[in-house]
Amino acid sequence: MRTLFDTPGLTIIHDPANKWLFATWRGEHDETSSMAGCAMILNKVRLTHCTAILNDSSQVLDGWSEIVRWIALEFFHALADSGVVAIAWVTAKDWPARTDIERVLLYTTRPLVDTFSETESAYSWLLSTATKKP
Template identity: 50%
Template sequence: METLLETPRLVISYDEANDWLHLLWRGSHNPSDEKTCIMEVLEKIRLTQATRVLNDSTLDEDGWSELTYWIANDFMPQVADAGVVAAAWVMPDNLQARIDVHNVLVHVSRPLIDTFLDAEAAYKWLKTEPTAPDRVSEEPKE
């Protein structure tokens, strides 16, 4: 896996063998820095032409309360338009961050997103499952 970006808040890696980006969110943030990080994700999707994303939010400490509407209604459609067909979202341990993920996902119709409680399950799903880009699951899988 090749690291494309590493900041205190976000690590973006490209897994060429699987043709996906691996995102690792960690710590706390502020909305202006967070939007910059999120736009870096879109830039890396376009750069690599990745079709899938493993979005690991396990270490997210405070969520995206200020940005949930923008993520759901602006960012995620851009992700889909850039060619991403599926994303596996590993749920954060932090309760507020989990609520924010839910608030994003209830408004996303594309790309296909499923949620998981651990990265291994997300990895397995992303390797085999993503085929219906109009489906969103809100219940995390073990």
């Protein structure tokens, strides 16, 4: 595995064996930092041709209320258009962030997204769900 991007608020790691990205969000994010992080994830998906993402928001301290629909209807669609078939999303322990994640899922039509309370379950789900390409 190789770290592709690392800041205090977001780390992106590439797992070439599984064709996955691991995105770990930390701390507080506003509309600007959230959209910049999403753009970086999309950039790395396009660069690596990954088909799945383990999106860990367990350390996030605030939600994405300003961009809930944008995440579901634009960002997730761009990920799907770039080849992502599944996203395992580890939910935040912070209540406002957890609520925003649930709101994102209400609008999400693609790719396949499921939520988990811990990383191990998310990882197992991706192993059984994500399509692996040679």
